[in-house]
Amino acid sequence: MSKPLPNSIYARDVEYLLHAATNARKHEETGPIVIDRGEGIHVFDDQGNKYIEAMAGLWSVAVGFGEKRLADAAYQQMLKLPYYHSFSSKSNEPAILLAERLVNMSPDKLSKVFFTNSGSEANDTVVKMVWYFNNARGKPNKKTFLARVNGYHGITMASASLTGLPVNHRDFDLPILPVKHLTCPHFWRFGLPGETEAEFTDRLAAELEQTILDAGPDTIAAFIGEPLMGAGGVLPPPAGYWTKVQEICRKYDILIVADEVINGFGRLGTMFACEYYGIEPDMLVVSKQITSSYQPLAAILFSDEIFQGIADNTAKIGTFGHGFTAGAHPVATAVGLENLDIIEERGLVAHAAEMGEILQRELRSRFTDHPLVGEVRGVGLIGAVELSADKATKQRFDPPGKAGAYLFARGHEHGVIIRAIGDQIAFCPPLIITEPEIMDMLDRFALALDETW
Numbered sequence: 001m002s003k004p005l006p007n008s009i010y011a012r013d014v015e016y017l018l019h020a021a022t023n024a025r026k027h028e029e030t031g032p033i034v035i036d037r038g039e040g041i042h043v044f045d046d047q048g049n050k051y052i053e054a055m056a057g058l059w060s061v062a063v064g065f066g067e068k069r070l071a072d073a074a075y076q077q078m079l080k081l082p083y084y085h086s087f088s089s090k091s092n093e094p095a096i097l098l099a100e101r102l103v104n105m106s107p108d109k110l111s112k113v114f115f116t117n118s119g120s121e122a123n124d125t126v127v128k129m130v131w132y133f134n135n136a137r138g139k140p141n142k143k144t145f146l147a148r149v150n151g152y153h154g155i156t157m158a159s160a161s162l163t164g165l166p167v168n169h170r171d172f173d174l175p176i177l178p179v180k181h182l183t184c185p186h187f188w189r190f191g192l193p194g195e196t197e198a199e200f201t202d203r204l205a206a207e208l209e210q211t212i213l214d215a216g217p218d219t220i221a222a223f224i225g226e227p228l229m230g231a232g233g234v235l236p237p238p239a240g241y242w243t244k245v246q247e248i249c250r251k252y253d254i255l256i257v258a259d260e261v262i263n264g265f266g267r268l269g270t271m272f273a274c275e276y277y278g279i280e281p282d283m284l285v286v287s288k289q290i291t292s293s294y295q296p297l298a299a300i301l302f303s304d305e306i307f308q309g310i311a312d313n314t315a316k317i318g319t320f321g322h323g324f325t326a327g328a329h330p331v332a333t334a335v336g337l338e339n340l341d342i343i344e345e346r347g348l349v350a351h352a353a354e355m356g357e358i359l360q361r362e363l364r365s366r367f368t369d370h371p372l373v374g375e376v377r378g379v380g381l382i383g384a385v386e387l388s389a390d391k392a393t394k395q396r397f398d399p400p401g402k403a404g405a406y407l408f409a410r411g412h413e414h415g416v417i418i419r420a421i422g423d424q425i426a427f428c429p430p431l432i433i434t435e436p437e438i439m440d441m442l443d444r445f446a447l448a449l450d451e452t453w
């Protein structure tokens with residue numbers, strides 16, 4: 001990419017927009033790639049270049065681009081009722097129907113829904129709900145959250161505090177919450193020399209319990225985690241990890257929050273990752289694939305026990321003083337309902353399981369032995385290839401992220417949009433991807449990889 005021509009759409013982007021997760025000075029030199037339209041697993045830029053969206057946007061577009069049924073659902077709902085709020089007992093039908101549907105399809109324990117517009121707002125809401133609940137049940141000291149290094153829970157003040165990535169804290173004066181970040185459950189990177197996977201799991205469980213005991217169990221409110229970490233690098237936990245985490249949290253009356261903003265709605269080949277790992281959360285956070293991100297929407301599903309505590313308190317103090325103007329939005333929830341219909345009618349969860357096996361097999365067979373690759377990992381239709389300067393010692397590249405950034409750019413040249421998380425390359429294609437499309441995506445990635453270094 002070269003410096004944008006004066007007055008071009010690219011120059012105007014540089015003039016007026018601050019981009020998310022972007023080096024703003026470098027962006028002035030390169031300008032943006034303007035994505036113009038999408039169809040299936042592909043997007044096209046305004047120059048007509050076609051790319052395979054190997055990341056489904058941002059882990060989002062489950063049913064693919066250009067799905068007319070979702071556009072139609074939004075249009076029809078806009079004509080009927082384009083907006084209403086959920087304050088003071090007001091409601092709307094799509095929000096009610098979607099809440100009912102989410103409860104019916106989710107783990108048994110979860111029985112109520114609160115809607116927000118983004119995953120970050122949802123996790124901020126989780127913090128407030130947990131505090132409100134604990135205050136209501138006479139445990140006001142239970143305030144501290146347990147999260148993990150490399151976990152991602154969003155970028156608003158509370159959710160970014162839960163996030164365990166330095167780039168989201170640095171110079172934002174975060175974290176602001178009482179939060180303790182535990183060891184990242186990624187065996188390949190954080191296992192000690194000579195340690196087995198089972199020993200690694202035991203060490204992390206011991207760390208969790210010791211952290212609780214050191215702080216005092218009456219101060220720890222909740223454990224939040226992505227069942228399979230996404231934005232931190234696609235990091236599946238070691239075997240037995242979630243069983244142990246749950247045992248310990250239950251022992252000390254610590255709520256379990258499963259953040260399935262990426263994992264939810266079929267990504268791992270099960271409707272929710274909680275099924276895949278046998279997690280029984282007290283709260284479940286979903287977003288992204290709930291509407292295939294055609295509309296901004298997130299939801300917190302939570303247990304009856306939490307609802308009863310909150311409801312009792314609203315009776316005592318007069319209200320649940322929390323909510324968003326666009327929460328439970330009728331257009332977003334109507335699109336969510338239609339999106340879940342499509343996922344069900346087309347059997348996309350079973351399809352993701354089937355395609356996921358192919359993706360995982362091909363990633364491993366093609367790239368494990370590549371000289372630049374340290375580890376290949378993933379479950380279902382989410383995977384990663386981690387680049388390493390030295391396979392044997394797992395040494396990182398110097399400077400970290402340079403190889404990933406180069407490969408990311410080479411990918412564009414070869415018509416595939418991947419995501420470089422430092423030197424970890426993520427794949428998270430739309431759930432509708434087919435076997436030939438997986439092959440095409442990986443062929444393009446292989447060309448880019450061979451040109452790196």
Ligand code: PLP
Pocket residue numbers: 117118119120121123152153154155226230231259260261262287
């Ligand atoms: N939680 C997880 C697991 C996520 O991956 C993300 C975003 O990627 C979020 C929360 C935040 O969601 P949003 O970007 O919609 O605020």
